[in-house]
Amino acid sequence: MPQTKKQPPERAEGGVMSIEANVLKWALTGHTGASSKCMAAHLTGNECDGSYPHDAGDFGRCAGLLDAAPELRPLLPKMAEVNRYWAALVPLWDSIEALSGDYRKQTDAISKAIRPIEDKDSGVVRLGKGATIRFGAIKP
Numbered sequence: 001m002p003q004t005k006k007q008p009p010e011r012a013e014g015g016v017m018s019i020e021a022n023v024l025k026w027a028l029t030g031h032t033g034a035s036s037k038c039m040a041a042h043l044t045g046n047e048c049d050g051s052y053p054h055d056a057g058d059f060g061r062c063a064g065l066l067d068a069a070p071e072l073r074p075l076l077p078k079m080a081e082v083n084r085y086w087a088a089l090v091p092l093w094d095s096i097e098a099l100s101g102d103y104r105k106q107t108d109a110i111s112k113a114i115r116p117i118e119d120k121d122s123g124v125v126r127l128g129k130g131a132t133i134r135f136g137a138i139k140p
Contacts, residue, residue, distance in 0.1 A: 019044065019071045026068035036061040042082055043075045050138035052085035052114065055130075056099075056106035063097055083140045088113045 023040050026032070032040075034051035035058045041048035053059040066073045080087040089096070092113055099106040111130070118124040123136040 019069055022069035022071065023065070026065050029064075029068070031061055031064050033058055033061045035059075036065045038082065039072075039079060040065055040069075043072045043078060048082060050083045050085075050140070052083070052089060052138075053110055054114070054132075055110060056103040059096060059106060059110060060100070063100070083138055084117045085114050085138070088117060 023044060027037075027040065034049070035053045038048035038051040039062050053062055066076070076093060077090055080090040089110065092109065096106055096109045096113075099109060107130075118126075118132060121139065123134050123139070125133050125135065127133055
């Protein structure tokens with residue numbers, strides 16, 4: 001049976017890929033994580049589990065989504081609707097992103113934003129420096 005050529009993703013007006021096509025292409029890269037998948041879901045009008053970036057690696061995967069689907073970047077403030085963690089991170093996004101390339105400084109900036117919320121979250125248990133475990137769903 002002859003192979004058929006795969007059709008390219010549908011393009012929006014002017015030949016630009018649609019947001020959905022860009023998000024799908026990003027998702028297929030494998031450079032995803034719980035927080036970036038939450039971001040992709042919420043910013044495309046789908047439900048997400050509330051996962052948020054805990055460190056520079058998580059943040060980098062979220063930034064990678066925004067690079068792959070730049071149409072989502074102006075929607076970033078909507079992530080503050082997801083939960084208290086995202087509400088704390090969104091206003092600091094640009095300053096955290098500016099620290100890209102310095103894993104420790106970027107992780108410290110994220111921790112500074114989310115740690116006070118985790119300290120009040122009964123579902124979070126600290127296991128040691130920089131290590132936590134969550135029991136139950138993330139509360140809004």
